[in-house]
Amino acid sequence: MSIEPVEARHNTITVTVFVPGETESRTFEFEKHSRVGEAARVAATAFGFSGGDPTFAKGKDVLDRQKQLVAEGVRDGDALELIDTGGGV
Amino acid sequence: MLAVPRRASVQAMAAELPAAIAWARRHGLTLDHDEDALTLWLALTGPGAEPDTVEGYLLRGRFDDYRAIAPEWLFVDPETRKEIGADAFPAPPGVGAFGASLFIQNNSRVLICAHFNRLAYASHGGVHGDWGETTSWLTRRPGQTYATNIGSMLDRIYRDMAYTRGRRAPVAT
Numbered sequence: 264m265s266i267e268p269v270e271a272r273h274n275t276i277t278v279t280v281f282v283p284g285e286t287e288s289r290t291f292e293f294e295k296h297s298r299v300g301e302a303a304r305v306a307a308t309a310f311g312f313s314g315g316d317p318t319f320a321k322g323k324d325v326l327d328r329q330k331q332l333v334a335e336g337v338r339d340g341d342a343l344e345l346i347d348t349g350g351g352v
Numbered sequence: 353m354l355a356v357p358r359r360a361s362v363q364a365m366a367a368e369l370p371a372a373i374a375w376a377r378r379h380g381l382t383l384d385h386d387e388d389a390l391t392l393w394l395a396l397t398g399p400g401a402e403p404d405t406v407e408g409y410l411l412r413g414r415f416d417d418y419r420a421i422a423p424e425w426l427f428v429d430p431e432t433r434k435e436i437g438a439d440a441f442p443a444p445p446g447v448g449a450f451g452a453s454l455f456i457q458n459n460s461r462v463l464i465c466a467h468f469n470r471l472a473y474a475s476h477g478g479v480h481g482d483w484g485e486t487t488s489w490l491t492r493r494p495g496q497t498y499a500t501n502i503g504s505m506l507d508r509i510y511r512d513m514a515y516t517r518g519r520r521a522p523v524a525t
Contacts, residue, residue, distance in 0.1 A: 283375045283503035284368065314492055322379075323514060325449055344378070346507055349497035350451025352465055352480070 276332065276339040280306045280319070283344065299335055300328030306345050319343040356417040362387050365415045365502070372503040379510065390415040393433065394506055398442050401518025409442060411509060413502070422470040422489035423502075425509065426463070438462045442516035449511035454497065455520075462520060466497050468505045 276295045281288045289309060293302045303317040318328045319335075321343055326335040328348065337343065366387050376383035376394065385392040394411040401407070410430040415423050427440035441462045444453035456465045458479045465472045465479065467489050474481035483489075492498050499505040 281375070281378060282371075283499075283507035284371050284501035285503070286371045286374050315498055320511070325511060342378075344375075344507070346511070347498050347504075348450045349493075349495060351448050351454040351456070351512070352452065352467075352493075352496050 276337060276341070278337060278340070279342045280310075281342065281344050282310055283346065285310070288342075293332055295333040295337075296331045298328065299326045299330055299332055299337075302332055303328065303345060310345065312345075316348045317345055318348050320346050356420045358390070358416075361390055361415055361418045364419045365390060365392075368502040371501070372506055375503040375507060381510070383506075390418070392502070393428075395430065396510060396513050398513040398516040399518065401443075405518075407442065407516075407518050409440070409513070411506075413505070419490075421486035422468050422473070423505070424471055424476075425466075425469040425505070426471060438520050441520045442513065443518055443520040444512070444516055448515050450497065453515060454509060454512045455516065457520070464509060466499070466505075466508065467491075467493065468497075468499050468508075 274294055275292050277290060277292045279288050279290055291306055299318055303319050307317040316328065319326045321336065321341060369385060373383055382395045383392060392413045396409045396411055397406050398409065408430050410428050410433065411425065412428045413423050413425050428434060429436045429440055442455055444455040446453060448454055454464050454466050456463060461477065463471050463478060467483060470476045470486045472478040472480050473483055473486045475486060490500055497508055499508045
């Protein structure tokens with residue numbers, strides 16, 4: 264069993280990520296200061312998605328891809344929805 | 353004319369429904385479906401025309417020939433489930449969750465303008481002759497909305513509901 268510094272653990276958050284088209288969620292640990300878009304890309308790749316501009320939604324709120332997770336109100340234990348940000352046409 | 357065996361469409365819809373139902377539950381939404389009729393209904397809400405009011409809508413999806421061609425998405429009367437045209441649609445303020453709203457009006461026709469709606473294609477009366485045939489609905493177009501399963505389509509439409517401002521005025525005849 265490894266013991267990591269408390270400070271290191273406080274810099275990360277663990278979230279549950281859902282995808283609208285799948286029944287199974289996945290758990291991710293991100294640096295809390297990671298940009299939303301970067302974290303969403305990691306999650307998208309893990310789910311097997313490529314291309315597009317993924318982001319997270321927390322409930323009804325769509326998170327800004329350019330901002331940090333913590334700045335967008337993401338907290339340890341949150342449930343997020345992974346969505347694509349393509350616009351209407 | 354393309355014709356997918358009905359059984360194949362039922363199977364395709366049934367395979368995607370569990371995730372769509374789970375998505376709806378996470379968002380506190382009511383999703384009703386009839387696989388034999390290849391149809392689903394999702395009750396949605398959006399801001400009303402007046403401050404602090406809420407408007408109710410009913411989204412209908414039909415899945416004939418799914419997944420060879422895109423489904424058909426439109427809003428119907430929330431009470432009767434009948435097609436009533438523009439009155440059933442929300443009025444978009446022009447922008448949606450990710451740029452231009454999916455809800456548009458073209459001349460007298462209102463529609464959900466997305467690659468995953470067959471009604472958006474010129475071959476089905478829509479505005480997009482540039483998208484080719486409805487069989488190309490799974491092609492990703494950079495910058496444009498992209499959803500290739502029922503749950504993702506529902507989520508994409510749901511996201512734009514927050515930007516609506518009440519029901520669209522009836523279309524003059």
